[in-house]
Amino acid sequence: MAKQSNEPVLWALFSAGGVMAAFVIPVHLFLLGLAFPLGWISAPSYEHLLALVRLPITRLYLFVLCFLALFHWAHRFRYTLYDGLQIKHLNELIFFCCYGGAIFGTALAGYLLWNFR
Amino acid sequence: MSDARPTTRYTEYHPRWYRPRVSTWWWLARWPYLKFILREISSVFVAWFVVVLLLQIRALSRGPEAYAAFERWLQNPLIVLLNLITLFFVVFHAITWFNLAPSAMAIRLRGKRVPDLVIVGTNYAAWAAVSVVVAWFLVRS
Numbered sequence: 001m002a003k004q005s006n007e008p009v010l011w012a013l014f015s016a017g018g019v020m021a022a023f024v025i026p027v028h029l030f031l032l033g034l035a036f037p038l039g040w041i042s043a044p045s046y047e048h049l050l051a052l053v054r055l056p057i058t059r060l061y062l063f064v065l066c067f068l069a070l071f072h073w074a075h076r077f078r079y080t081l082y083d084g085l086q087i088k089h090l091n092e093l094i095f096f097c098c099y100g101g102a103i104f105g106t107a108l109a110g111y112l113l114w115n116f117r
Numbered sequence: 118m119s120d121a122r123p124t125t126r127y128t129e130y131h132p133r134w135y136r137p138r139v140s141t142w143w144w145l146a147r148w149p150y151l152k153f154i155l156r157e158i159s160s161v162f163v164a165w166f167v168v169v170l171l172l173q174i175r176a177l178s179r180g181p182e183a184y185a186a187f188e189r190w191l192q193n194p195l196i197v198l199l200n201l202i203t204l205f206f207v208v209f210h211a212i213t214w215f216n217l218a219p220s221a222m223a224i225r226l227r228g229k230r231v232p233d234l235v236i237v238g239t240n241y242a243a244w245a246a247v248s249v250v251v252a253w254f255l256v257r258s
Contacts, residue, residue: 018210021163021207021210021211021214022215023244025163025207025210026204026211027248029200029207031255032173032191032200032255033197036188037188037196038192038197043188044255044256049177049184065167066171072160072163073167076157077160079157080160084144086141105167105168109174112174112175115178116174116177
């Protein structure tokens with residue numbers, strides 16, 4: 001069972017991630033996943049994106065986006081499994097996998113962005 | 118679900134807890150339940166977006182060839198379909214999130230509560246503004 005004291009922090013991360021995801025992910029996904037590949041809007045050049053991601057402020061933004069979105073996912077997905085499928089007996093495993101996944105993804109984002117040449 | 122611990126005692130007046138077993142598929146029974154689960158599942162697509170974003174950052178750091186391969190991967194019909202479904206879910210998340218905003222933050226101005234419609238409207242306006250700013254940075258010919 002999760003310790004009660006963790007819950008407010010995890011919920012705050014979920015909430016902050018929810019705000020972040022709601023505001024910026026739809027436009028990012030529409031452009032990156034549909035408009036650019038399908039040629040509706042001409043895709044930005046490699047050089048433009050490289051210059052953009054080389055800016056520290058962009059990398060900070062991308063890191064915060066990944067971090068909060070992943071913890072948002074972890075919290076919501078954990079309760080989806082918990083309430084939706086009622087697999088309460090696997091509570092510890094679900095907790096470990098969800099937040100473990102979020103921590104792993106955040107670390108990966110940090111590694112990629114910190115070492116971005 | 119049976120509880121292993123004997124937390125309930127058998128008494129004369131309170132013979133036994135009545136706990137009907139809820140079906141695993143309870144959320145298919147009504148539209149509001151299904152909407153709740155769809156909203157919860159939207160989180161999986163939020164995570165998928167992060168995966169795509171990290172792949173893009175990795176491809177960018179590896180050079181123009183790697184980035185061209187990443188762009189070709191994005192054109193794979195299956196990935197396009199997955200991203201279309203993802204867009205549906207992230208927009209669903211955004212709409213349900215903004216519509217709940219008045220319940221999450223009750224703002225008071227001069228002792229009066231700001232009407233829900235104003236809070237929701239402000240959120241949608243901010244969403245539009247943020248989207249334009251993000252697009253302005255990314256869309257360059």
